[in-house]
Amino acid sequence: MSAAPNLHHMQVPGLTQDDRPSVLETVGDTGLSGEFITDLLLKVLYIQGARSGLQVMEVVRLPFQFVDDRLLDLQQRRMVEVRGTSGLSRAGYIFDLTGAGRDRARDALTANQYVGPAPVPLDQYRAWTLKQSITNARVTRDMVREGFRALVLEDAMLEMLGPAINSAKSLFLYGAPGNGKSFISETIAGLLGGALYIPFAIEVDGQILQLFDPVYHHPIRHEPESISRGHDPGEWLKPIEDHDRRFIKVERPVVMVGGELTLDQLDLQYDPFTKMYQAPFQLKSNGGVLILDDFGRQRTPPRDLLNRWIVPLEKRIDFLSLHTGGKFPVPFDTLLIFATNLAPADLVEEAFLRRIHYKIHVLGPDPEEYREIFRRCCQDRDIAYQEAAVQHIYARYYGQMSIQPRACHPRDILDHLLDISRFLEVEHRLSTELLDRACQSYFLDDSTAAGS
Incomplete structure (x- = not known):
């Protein structure tokens, strides 16, 4: 199977000038109390030491x-003092904690050890997630054909994938291993494209929930850097940001989890040392795609996983729990893709599968599709394609050894x-000798194993 297509040039739904969190005009717009912000500043100075206002x-x-x-205010309360200056304005003043300030900072750190961008209250996060919901993203027939051009798929398959993507609900891909289910899932994620704003952290009843994860959230570097401004005192009073900087603009998130997934990872992860929470996978994927690969091979039974997602799949709302016992609703705004090579009937009963809106059987390639995949893989590797090579593989391995052709076989062979050709220092070509050596080191020969 050939490499994933470059989808960045495609026209996909994106954010307009107005689709960004508004610049904060008053402290009240933050949704945070003045004392909350004060404690955050004290923790910054306590952990990082003396810092300039900038x-x-x-x-x-x-x-x-x-x-x-x-x-x-902290200066007037004798919790902060000025130790020097690196500029003409207060932005260049070097601030440090006094003894009283250190005591107050330690008290703040006992509540939580969060030091970073001011969090966004839960209600603001909910509102903003709904405003840039994945349900607003749309793909057309032409976009789907262009996005999947690197895959050899039947038109009937593309005609099913398009509506499933536009539903922004759930998709179940099943079939034998090696036929591209994971690759199809990743291509869907790339096809949606676009960008959205997410907060670095969320505040819930005084608790801090860290949402931004650089593993899944890839920033789009276009934000103005205030640090590049001069030292004119008036400049620091002018908001130059084009949005609320507690949010960061990222590519539409794609979160993939596999057999390592456990049920407790679908709830908040509380760290008793830092007294903070890490967001679960589905929250990190909001506005994007959550791919559950190798469904059915998790330590948690498939029935329990689907039970966990019954309400989110139907209501697009999930409920998370604080370690104090409190529960709160959050948007479940993700296209959830299940991919499995197990028989659906062996996973869960039909009543559970009805909760998943779209089911698509990913079949292995027929001979014509196989030849096209093989030809493309040869082209990608600068190997001259020969029809006789495919005929040899079909006769010698798929025929005599009763191996089922898979879409991944041409690439791997x-x-x-x-x-092998690099090791032997010979030309890369589809000779019978090289093909046999490649296939013999790739396919399992059960008859040989049985004889030994």
Whole structure:
């Protein structure tokens, strides 16, 4: 199977100038109390040491006026003092904690050890997630054909995939291993494209939930850097940001989990040392795609996983639990894709599978499709294609050894052939000798194993 297509040039639904969190104008717009912000600033200075006003602002990602007002208040309360200056304005003042400030910071750290961008209250996160919902993303027939051009798929398959993607609900891909289920899932994620804004962290009843994860959230680097401004005191009073900087613009997230998934990973992960929460996979995938690969091979039974997702799949709302026992609703705004090579009937009964909206059987290639995949793989590897090579593989291995052709076989066989030809220091070509050596090191010969 050939490489994934480059989808960046395609026209996909994106954010307009107005589809961004508005620049904060008052402290009230943050949804946080003044004391919450004060504690955050104290923790920054306690953990990072003396910092300029600019540096503190860059950590908490709030307008400088908000930060400076709190720092001035802390100076008057003798919790913060100025140790020097690196510029003409208060943005260049070097702030440090006094003894009283250190005591207050330690008290704040006992509640949680979060130091970073000011969090976004849960209600603001909910509202913003719904505004940029994945249900607003759309693909057309032409977009689907272009997006899957690197795969050899029947038109009937593409005609089913398109509506499933537009549903933004759930999709069940099943079939024998090696026929491209995982690759189809990843291509769907790339096909949707676009970008969205997510908060670095969420505040829930005074608790901090960290959402941004660089593994799944890839920033789009276009934000103005306030650090590049000059030292004119007036400049620091002018908001130059084009959005609320507690949010970061990222590519549409794609989260893939496999056999390592456990049921407890679908709820908040509480760290008793930092007293903070990590968001579960489905929350990190909001606005994007969540792929559950190798469904049925998790340590958690498939029935239990589907039970966990019955309400989210139907209502598009999930419920998470705090370690204190409280529960709260969050949007379940993701295209959930299940991929499995197990028989659906062996996983769960039909009543459970009805909860999954679209089911698509990914079949192995017929001879014509196989030849096309083989030809493309040869082209990608600068190997001259020969029809006789495919006929030899079908006769010698698929025929005599009763092996079922898979879509991944051409890629893997040719990769083996390249490895062998490099080792032998011979030309990369589809000779019978190289093909046999490649296939013999790739396919399992059960008859030989039985004889030994």
